Amino acid sequence: xxxxLTQFSGRFRQFAGRIFGFSLxxxxxxxxxxxxxxxxPVWYCTNKISGDVGKLPxxxxxxxxREVTPDTSHPAYRLVGYRPxxxxxAFHWKQQGMxxxxxxxxxxxxxxxxxxxxxxxxxxxxxxxxxTGLVDGEKWHLTIIDRDDHLSLYNDxxxxxxxxxxxxxxxxxHVPGFGFDGVQGKSVFATAAESxxxxxxAEKQVFSLAKKGFSGSLILEAPPGMFRDxxxxxxxxxxxxxxxxxxxxxxxxxxxxxxxxxxxxxxNGRDSQWLEQRKFQRQDVMLWFGLGSIPGDGDxxxxxxxxxxxxxxxxxxxxxxxxxxxxxxxxxLLTERQKERYTHAFTFDRSALLKADMSKTAEFATKxxxxxxxxxxxxRVKYLAMNxxxxxxxxxxxxxxxxxxxxxxxxxxEPVGPSNRRVISERLQHLIGxxxxxxxxxxSNPNKFIGSIDRFYGSWRDTLGDVVEELGxxxxxxxxxxxxxxxxxxxxSGTVGPDDLAGAVAELVAxxxxxxxxxxxxxxxx
Numbered sequence: 001x002x003x004x005l006t007q008f009s010g011r012f013r014q015f016a017g018r019i020f021g022f023s024l025x026x027x028x029x030x031x032x033x034x035x036x037x038x039x040x041p042v043w044y045c046t047n048k049i050s051g052d053v054g055k056l057p058x059x060x061x062x063x064x065x066r067e068v069t070p071d072t073s074h075p076a077y078r079l080v081g082y083r084p085x086x087x088x089x090a091f092h093w094k095q096q097g098m099x100x101x102x103x104x105x106x107x108x109x110x111x112x113x114x115x116x117x118x119x120x121x122x123x124x125x126x127x128x129x130x131x132t133g134l135v136d137g138e139k140w141h142l143t144i145i146d147r148d149d150h151l152s153l154y155n156d157x158x159x160x161x162x163x164x165x166x167x168x169x170x171x172x173x174h175v176p177g178f179g180f181d182g183v184q185g186k187s188v189f190a191t192a193a194e195s196x197x198x199x200x201x202a203e204k205q206v207f208s209l210a211k212k213g214f215s216g217s218l219i220l221e222a223p224p225g226m227f228r229d230x231x232x233x234x235x236x237x238x239x240x241x242x243x244x245x246x247x248x249x250x251x252x253x254x255x256x257x258x259x260x261x262x263x264x265x266x267x268n269g270r271d272s273q274w275l276e277q278r279k280f281q282r283q284d285v286m287l288w289f290g291l292g293s294i295p296g297d298g299d300x301x302x303x304x305x306x307x308x309x310x311x312x313x314x315x316x317x318x319x320x321x322x323x324x325x326x327x328x329x330x331x332x333l334l335t336e337r338q339k340e341r342y343t344h345a346f347t348f349d350r351s352a353l354l355k356a357d358m359s360k361t362a363e364f365a366t367k368x369x370x371x372x373x374x375x376x377x378x379x380r381v382k383y384l385a386m387n388x389x390x391x392x393x394x395x396x397x398x399x400x401x402x403x404x405x406x407x408x409x410x411x412x413x414e415p416v417g418p419s420n421r422r423v424i425s426e427r428l429q430h431l432i433g434x435x436x437x438x439x440x441x442x443x444s445n446p447n448k449f450i451g452s453i454d455r456f457y458g459s460w461r462d463t464l465g466d467v468v469e470e471l472g473x474x475x476x477x478x479x480x481x482x483x484x485x486x487x488x489x490x491x492x493s494g495t496v497g498p499d500d501l502a503g504a505v506a507e508l509v510a511x512x513x514x515x516x517x518x519x520x521x522x523x524x525x526x
Contacts, residue, residue: 033103033128036189036196041285046102049289052318053325054095057081057349060333063342071344075118076333080346084109084122085150093122097175098321100127102289105185107175108132108141110151110167111332119333122173123150132174132184139169139183173332175324192288223259290317310353322348351382372396391422424471425520431467432516435460436509439489443505446498450490457486473523481519 037043058080062071071077084093097107104127112121130143145151145163177185189196220240227233286292292312329346330339338344361383368374372395377388438460442452465478489505496504 033189036103036192039196039285041282042189042196045285045289045291046099048291049102049318049321050095050098052353053098053321054091054093056322056353058090058094058325058329058346059349060329060344060346063345068345074344075120076329076346079119079122079333080329086121087150088124093124094325096124097173100124101175101177101185101321103187103189104128105177105179105187106130106132107173108143109173110143111171111173113171117335125151125172132176134183141167141169141172141174143167170332173328175321175328188288192285196285219262221261226259290320292316314350314353318353319350322350421520421524424523425517427467427471428519428523429513429516431464432512432519435464435485436512439485439509440502440506443502446493446501449493449501453486453489457482468519468523471523477519477522481515484515 037046059070060074060077060080061068062074080090082090084090088096093109097109101107106127108125108127108130110123110125111119112123114120125141125143130141132139132141134140143151143165145165151165174184176183177188179185220237222233227236326346326348330344333346334344365374365379365383368379369376374382375393375395377392380386380388380392438456439453442449442456445452461479461482464482465475468478469475488508492504492508493501
């Protein structure tokens with residue numbers, strides 16, 4: 001091992017050549033990470049992907065026979081979720097590591113363990129001074145540290161005189177990008193050097209044109225015989241250029257005398273393919289990073305909603321990295337016993353990326369509860385950031401099964417308790433909300449409004465009656481309620497014009513919350 005370290009340190013000047021395909025001597029002439037992020041599309045892709053990975057919650061879960069729960073007592077829970085080391089938050093650690101993986105092809109962090117072998121810190125290894133390779137069939141990581149490096153606090157690692165630390169793979173959190181050897185990932189900015197370089201060249205051209213003060217060529221036309229002496233013509237041109245060329249002279253007013261005319265030769269972007277080149281380079285960068293779209297790219301695929309866009313982004317780009325990170329955490333941050341028995345797993349909360357607008361969230365939550373897939377409290381905590389309530393942990397379907405083992409709908413001689421009243425109120429409030437939505441929809445077509453509500457209440461009377469009877473009430477209560485609603489709407493339609501009907505109906509049904517409470521009272525009190 002020490003022989004390998006000696007050879008490594010002796011040829012560290014060729015380290016960049018072995019990884020990136022060129023030596024440190026001509027590094028300034030080639031593409032580097034610092035150069036590549038000066039190109040806006042590269043900066044955007046790197047910042048977006050690394051930032052999204054950084055903000056997605058990552059937890060270590062305990063896997064039970066029928067449930068999965070966060071294991072807050074596990075030492076890795078704090079590391080990946082809140083504080084990986086003394087100087088970084090989990091967000092910054094994940095964002096930095098993901099940035100290393102995107103540009104250099106490798107995310108490395110040294111795993112510092114306590115006396116019992118449990119992870120206590122995750123220290124990032126800088127990619128421009130680290131390497132990974134096989135030694136006698138085992139994977140090792142090498143990195144150069146300096147005096148201020150946090151790793152210098154740990155003296156139990158193998159330290160070479162030239163400050164090269166060798167760390168076994170078991171103690172390095174390593175997420176490689178795509179590579180051929182299965183040991184480490186390839187550098188994107190080096191692999192895409194020509195592509196990124198072309199984009200930067202186009203940016204320089206834009207900057208150069210901006211400095212000139214105009215975007216095309218200028219031809220000065222002098223009257224015949226005016227400049228017979230070449231020296232006079234050159235003197236005039238030098239004077240004109242000094243007065244009007246350059247960014248400091250942009251916008252100045254020019255004056256031409258003696259019949260001289262100025263003719264602008266505008267640049268034809270399509271003919272020169274300059275604008276097309278810039279657009280293509282933006283799309284090219286997008287492909288290097290696996291993104292389906294980039295701001296300002298009018299040819300990118302369109303989506304019907306932000307949710308669809310995020311889903312495509314997750315499946316085609318982000319999930320590849322998230323899966324690698326989860327599996328590496330499982331391999332390096334769990335004990336052998338935990339891995340053998342499959343008692344724990346690391347998981348990113350991908351739902352944080354797929355949150356939709358409130359109406360879609362409400363629709364999703366309703367389907368999950370109605371299908372008995374999630375309880376109301378799980379929906380409130382996970383998707384609505386609301387506190388759980390007592391009795392919200394059951395998996396009953398409120399649409400068809402309002403009863404539970406502890407909450408029975410009262411019979412004729414059974415008093416209505418607070419829990420039972422809440423069940424009845426939630427069920428009837430939901431139905432009144434459905435009724436109001438239907439009525440508002442019918443009001444949008446004034447010519448068919450009366451016929452629509454006649455047909456609606458003809459069937460709604462039975463629907464509401466079935467529910468009232470199921471809840472322990474008399475069907476006559478539902479019949480009286482529907483009769484009142486029907487007559488009130490007919491009377492209203494006769495007092496307003498067609499153009500005002502929708503607004504008047506909306507104003508009326510907005511007051512039906514009080515009627516719903518009265519309906520609850522009638523059912524509860526018989």
